[in-house]
Amino acid sequence: MSHLQAKAKVKLVAPSILSADFANLEKEIKAVAAAGADWIHVDVMDGHFVPNLTIGAPVVKSLKRVSPLPLDVHLMIENPERYIQDFATAGADYLTIHIESTANPSQVIQEIRSLGVKPGISLRPGTDVEKIIHLLPLVDLVLVMTVEPGFGGQEFRLDQMAKIQRLRQEIESHSLPCLIEVDGGVNEKTLPYLSQVDVLVAGSYIFKNSNYKTAIDFLKA
Numbered sequence: 243m244s245h246l247q248a249k250a251k252v253k254l255v256a257p258s259i260l261s262a263d264f265a266n267l268e269k270e271i272k273a274v275a276a277a278g279a280d281w282i283h284v285d286v287m288d289g290h291f292v293p294n295l296t297i298g299a300p301v302v303k304s305l306k307r308v309s310p311l312p313l314d315v316h317l318m319i320e321n322p323e324r325y326i327q328d329f330a331t332a333g334a335d336y337l338t339i340h341i342e343s344t345a346n347p348s349q350v351i352q353e354i355r356s357l358g359v360k361p362g363i364s365l366r367p368g369t370d371v372e373k374i375i376h377l378l379p380l381v382d383l384v385l386v387m388t389v390e391p392g393f394g395g396q397e398f399r400l401d402q403m404a405k406i407q408r409l410r411q412e413i414e415s416h417s418l419p420c421l422i423e424v425d426g427g428v429n430e431k432t433l434p435y436l437s438q439v440d441v442l443v444a445g446s447y448i449f450k451n452s453n454y455k456t457a458i459d460f461l462k463a
């Protein structure tokens with residue numbers, strides 16, 4: 243078994259604060275950190291790339307002040323190149339863009355890295371995985387959407403599993419240091435499909451559970 247395969251078995255958990263109590267984000271972040279979370283997943287939506295609107299760089303800056311965990315910022319915005327400087331300054335640790343959101347993804351990825359932030363690439367469920375294969379050597383993270391981006395609490399799409407296999411094969415065969423992250427509908431029922439994944443994003447499964455530690459322990463087990 244290669245080093246990367248062995249690493250794939252130890253899962254990181256990134257609670258998505260989209261399902262947290264927005265009036266108490268500091269408390270929520272500290273609670274999931276105490277419950278064993280690894281990263282905080284922050285969903286940024288612009289009302290154009292996706293129909294929903296959420297938060298921007300000023301909120302990320304405030305979260306950075308109180309979060310003991312790295313901020314994993316998922317940009318669901320058109321032309322992310324307009325904002326990456328703001329999110330880098332705000333303290334994002336990972337900045338993931340969508341392949342569908344910009345004309346020149348490799349350039350944006352390089353800009354993110356030049357700002358001292360770890361870049362990630364993501365794709366919608368309807369986008370062919372082959373479109374991002376050439377970007378894998380440039381990123382720290384590939385984020386596979388297992389729901390249509392825009393909202394928490396949707397049902398997991400099993401039809402995305404072939405993408406994970408294809409990405410794992412590419413990462414292994416070229417020994418790339420790129421993590422595979424999955425986002426959308428992750429819970430105790432869908433976990434068995436995710437053995438090849440390094441990072442699990444989970445919003446409703448964690449924040450709708452009365453005990454965050456129980457939910458996080460389950461995902462990490």
Ligand code: DX5
Nearest residue numbers: 258391392394395427445446
């Ligand atoms: C959806 C977001 C997700 C969302 C996941 O566009 O990218 O991060 O919060 O929520 P759950 O885990 O409830 O499917």
Ligand code: ZN
Nearest residue numbers: 285316425443
């Ligand atoms: Zn997300």
